[in-house]
Amino acid sequence: MIKVEHLTRTFGPKTAVDDVSFEVARGEVLGFLGPNGAGKSTTMRMITGYIPPTAGRVAVCGFDVAAQPIEARRRIGYLPESAPSYHDMSVVAFLGFAAEMRGLRAEAKKRAVAKAVETCFLESVLHQSIDTLSKGFRHRTCLAQALIHDPEVLILDEPTDGLDPNQKHEVRSLIRRMGADKAIVFSTHILEEVEAACSRAIIIDRGRIVANGTPAELKARSDRAGAVRLALRGPQAEAAREALAKLPGVARVEIVSDEGGAVAVRAFPDQAQRQAAFAAQLAQAIMSRWSWTIAELHTEEGRLDDVFRAITRPDTAREPAAPAPERVAA
Amino acid sequence: MSARSRVWTVAKRELAAYFDSPVAYVFIVIFLLLAGFFTFTFGAFFDRGEASLGAFFMWMPWLFLFLVPAVGMRLWSEERRSGTMELLLTFPITTWQAIAGKFLASWLFLAIALALTFPVWLTVNVLGDPDNGVIVAGYVGSLLLAGAYLAVSSATSAMTRNQVVSFIVALVVCLALVLVGFPPVTDLLARWAPPWLVEAVAAFSVLTHFEGFQKGVLDSRDVVFFASVIGFALFVTGVVLRGQRAG
Numbered sequence: 001m002i003k004v005e006h007l008t009r010t011f012g013p014k015t016a017v018d019d020v021s022f023e024v025a026r027g028e029v030l031g032f033l034g035p036n037g038a039g040k041s042t043t044m045r046m047i048t049g050y051i052p053p054t055a056g057r058v059a060v061c062g063f064d065v066a067a068q069p070i071e072a073r074r075r076i077g078y079l080p081e082s083a084p085s086y087h088d089m090s091v092v093a094f095l096g097f098a099a100e101m102r103g104l105r106a107e108a109k110k111r112a113v114a115k116a117v118e119t120c121f122l123e124s125v126l127h128q129s130i131d132t133l134s135k136g137f138r139h140r141t142c143l144a145q146a147l148i149h150d151p152e153v154l155i156l157d158e159p160t161d162g163l164d165p166n167q168k169h170e171v172r173s174l175i176r177r178m179g180a181d182k183a184i185v186f187s188t189h190i191l192e193e194v195e196a197a198c199s200r201a202i203i204i205d206r207g208r209i210v211a212n213g214t215p216a217e218l219k220a221r222s223d224r225a226g227a228v229r230l231a232l233r234g235p236q237a238e239a240a241r242e243a244l245a246k247l248p249g250v251a252r253v254e255i256v257s258d259e260g261g262a263v264a265v266r267a268f269p270d271q272a273q274r275q276a277a278f279a280a281q282l283a284q285a286i287m288s289r290w291s292w293t294i295a296e297l298h299t300e301e302g303r304l305d306d307v308f309r310a311i312t313r314p315d316t317a318r319e320p321a322a323p324a325p326e327r328v329a330a
Numbered sequence: 331m332s333a334r335s336r337v338w339t340v341a342k343r344e345l346a347a348y349f350d351s352p353v354a355y356v357f358i359v360i361f362l363l364l365a366g367f368f369t370f371t372f373g374a375f376f377d378r379g380e381a382s383l384g385a386f387f388m389w390m391p392w393l394f395l396f397l398v399p400a401v402g403m404r405l406w407s408e409e410r411r412s413g414t415m416e417l418l419l420t421f422p423i424t425t426w427q428a429i430a431g432k433f434l435a436s437w438l439f440l441a442i443a444l445a446l447t448f449p450v451w452l453t454v455n456v457l458g459d460p461d462n463g464v465i466v467a468g469y470v471g472s473l474l475l476a477g478a479y480l481a482v483s484s485a486t487s488a489m490t491r492n493q494v495v496s497f498i499v500a501l502v503v504c505l506a507l508v509l510v511g512f513p514p515v516t517d518l519l520a521r522w523a524p525p526w527l528v529e530a531v532a533a534f535s536v537l538t539h540f541e542g543f544q545k546g547v548l549d550s551r552d553v554v555f556f557a558s559v560i561g562f563a564l565f566v567t568g569v570v571l572r573g574q575r576a577g
């Protein structure tokens with residue numbers, strides 16, 4: 001339902017979005033990840049038609065955003081990054097305005113407002129002026145505005161920003177629920193959110209897509225994915241590491257901790273070995289060779305965190321003139 | 331949904347925003363006080379010995395010069411500053427509909443302020459027997475004049491997120507529109523410029539075109555002039571809003 005083709009946007013000499021293409025079908029929830037300034041918001045602004053692209057095109061539900069903006073926008077609910085709203089209005093007046101802008105009148109408008117209020121838990125502040133609301137409530141008011149016409153496409157720029165943990169959880173499950181029959185794109189800096197709510201994730205860095213896949217696929221790209229974590233009783237840490245590293249199929253071993261009488265290590269399989277059997281083989285090899293006790297053993301899934309860090313360069317590495325801090329050099 | 335109802339939805343919200351803030355009431359009070367003051371003291375209303383609103387309308391171009399930009403300065407500046415422009419312009423409306431809606435709301439607000447000067451009209455009708463046709467023409471002219479200033483303010487407020495800057499630039503542009511037809515200035519110009527040039531320049535002045543209304547003459551050319559200023563300034567507003575997003 002959303003089709004983005006070769007989207008590019010420059011600001012002066014700077015390219016904020018560089019040849020980005022992707023599609024989102026009905027029933028999909030796409031997580032948009034990337035470091036600050038990667039171009040997430042800029043891409044979303046181009047999808048909603050707020051800013052025109054320098055090159056490329058966007059189609060929403062078959063309508064070209066540049067050629068038929070009204071038709072396309074009718075089908076989009078949009079939560080902009082800063083969650084703006086008219087601060088001089090009350091929550092209910094603001095939502096009424098949004099409903100009218102969406103062509104809803106009289107009964108339909110009332111029902112839409114009531115539904116959005118319920119979905120976003122705004123009952124308690126209904127008649128309060130927006131400028132007296134707390135940040136989280138303001139954010140939810142703007143989110144309610146995006147949902148008011150039950151759109152087929154939702155573009156949410158950091159929908160959980162500024163919400164408390166309970167509300168974050170609510171919004172995530174709301175996104176997952178709505179994702180069943182809508183096409184949703186949302187950006188976030190919280191990686192667990194991607195696993196909790198997305199069917200697919202795109203990581204974008206300096207305007208380019210650097211990864212695109214299901215959360216599981218992305219996690220599998222982590223070098224920790226498929227590694228086996230062992231806790232052993234008996235050997236010295238260094239001795240265990242050297243011994244294990246010599247086993248067939250083991251690429252390298254690192255020491256995780258060495259306290260309380262047990263040594264925790266992480267063994268990485270060499271490429272040919274990346275499979276479930278690795279843990280079993282490892283256990284067997286250990287038991288047949290040494291008299292160590294295996295206190296713990298499990299295969300690691302890999303973490304999005306690692307993938308994210310590995311494929312997007314840290315902010316500090318961006319400025320070539322700045323001396324690299326030791327943390328990065330290490 | 332028709333284009334008209336979208337424009338009206340925008341206008342309604344904008345108008346409500348005026349009346350929800352104390353600024354609207356302060357503005358109306360100041361406008362009425364100044365209008366009364368200029369008419370009855372500066373205008374030497376009682377010395378004239380004639381029942382008319384000549385003095386009242388004579389001061390309009392100058393009074394509006396400060397008050398209209400004050401009404402119009404927030405139109406787009408505020409929208410940009412608070413980020414609501416991103417919301418407004420991603421609703422299913424065209425930029426033109428949004429511009430028209432916001433302009434109409436503030437114009438309507440000025441019309442209401444103007445309508446509240448009816449005690450002045452009552453006064454002259456009690457004191458004497460004025461030509462009410464001339465007065466109606468004066469009101470129509472004043473409304474068009476306010477619209478022209480307002481459209482200019484709309485354009486300047488689209489250019490900046492700072493309301494003060496928006497106000498000052500609008501004031502300067504409107505002042506230029508007044509001065510090119512202001513007798514002391516045209517007299518100065520006439521000293522070295524050929525008469526046709528002086529006349530051509532004066533044709534761009536709101537004063538020149540407001541004169542007819544003051545005399546009670548509804549000339550279509552004057553109406554067209556004000557309509558063109560409004561149309562052009564709103565067009566500039568649209569170009570500026572688009573230009574900003576295109577970067």
Ligand SMILES: Nc1ncnc2c1ncn2[C@@H]1O[C@H](COP(=O)(O)OP(=O)(O)OP(=O)(O)O)[C@@H](O)[C@H]1O
Pocket residue numbers: 011015016034035036037038039040041042043081
């Ligand atoms: N109006 C603008 N004028 C100039 N540069 C801009 C403009 N808008 C965005 N940029 C630049 O484009 C790049 C991408 O910005 P964008 O807001 O899309 O990042 P983002 O991925 O949303 O970041 P964040 O995670 O901080 O929200 C940034 O370098 C930003 O400075």
Ligand SMILES: [Mg+2]
Pocket residue numbers: 040041042081157
């Ligand atoms: Mg952003």
